[in-house]
Amino acid sequence: MQRSIQLLSGTGDIVTGLLCSMSDRHLEDFETIWKGILRATEQPDSYWSWDFKLRQGSQDARYEAYAIEVDSLTQGLMFLETQWHRSQLPQRYPLVYVEALAVAPWNRRRLEDPPYLRGVGRTLLLFARQRSLELGYGGRVGLHALPESEEFYRRNQMPEYDPDSDKEGLVYFEYGVLRR
C-alpha cells in the first residue's frame, strides 16, 4: 500500500510525501539515523524492535505497520493491531489499537529550529481512524499516550480514560464511532 499525502514544512510550505506500508528501508532509517542518537547519547537501547514488528506485520494479518516518507527518509512510523483489542466501553467493541506511533527526531520543535515537518503524527492518527472505518469498526481507535504526548491527543479531541496499570500508568485514549 502506498498513497501520496501532503504535510507542512517547518517554514510553512506544502510538501508531498508518501504514506505506505512499512518496509525494510523504513526500518533501516529508524535503526540508523533515528536511533543513531541513542548511541550518541549513550542511552540504553529500547527493547522495542521494529524489525520484529515488521516481520510480525508481514506474517500475522492482525498487525499492520505504516510509514510516512518525505524527501527519501522516514518521517513517522505506526504499528497497529486490528483484531484482538477491544473498546474500554462495557460493550467491548472491536477497534484499531495503536501499538506504537513515533515521529523522527527532527520533526520536533526545538528552541533553535522549527520542526522539519509538521503534522506527521496527526496524519498517522488520521490514517488509524481511516483503517478503523475500512475494517468496519466505525472509526474506533485506542492507544496509550506517553505522558508528554497526552496534550496532543486531547487537542485532537480524543476521549480520555483512566491511567492503565497494565501499561505503567499510561493514560488510555479512545475514539468512538465517527459521528456527524
Next chain:
Amino acid sequence: MDDPTLAAQYAQSGDLMDLCNNEAWLHESAQIEDGGQVEAGLPMKGYSQTVTALTSEQDQQLRQQMKAQSILFTALRQWMESWDLGAGFDDTYAIARRLIRHHLANPTATQLATIDSLLAGNVELGNMNPPTEKQAVSLLAEMFTQEDWQAMAEAASHSISSRVLSAGKTHPVTTAV
C-alpha cells in the same frame, strides 16, 4: 480532529486522508502538534525520552545528517530511475542506501567538502535543480566501489529472478498426458 469534519469528509469521498489535501487542515495539524510530543505506546517510551534529552548540538548534528542523506537518497532515486530496473528497483535501491550510509560513516576529505557544498545550497528536494543533482550523482558515483556495483547488480538480478520463479510456482507447468 472533530467528528463532524471527519464524518463530512468520509461522507463526501469515503476517505479521511483527503483532508490532507486541505490547506486549512494542514495548518491546523501543524498548530496542534507544535511544541508537543506525539508518541504513543509503551514501547516508544525510551525513544521519546532520549529525543527529549538531546542537546542542541546533538540535534544540529542529527539535522545535518538527515539533510545530507535526504539530498543523496533523492538524487540516488532519480539516478536509479534512469537505469530502468523495473522489478529490481526496490531491492537495489535498498542496497544502495545501505552502501551510501556505510561510506558516509567515514567520508574522504573530498567527499566531505562536496557534502558541505550540497548542504550549503538551498536544495529544494521536491524539485532538485540539475546542477545540484549532477553534483550529488557525481559524489555517489565516486563513492561506489567496484564491490558496491557488484552488490547492486546482484540485488537487481536476484529480485527479478525471484519474481520469475515465483510466477512459475503460481502457474505450474502441466504436461500433456
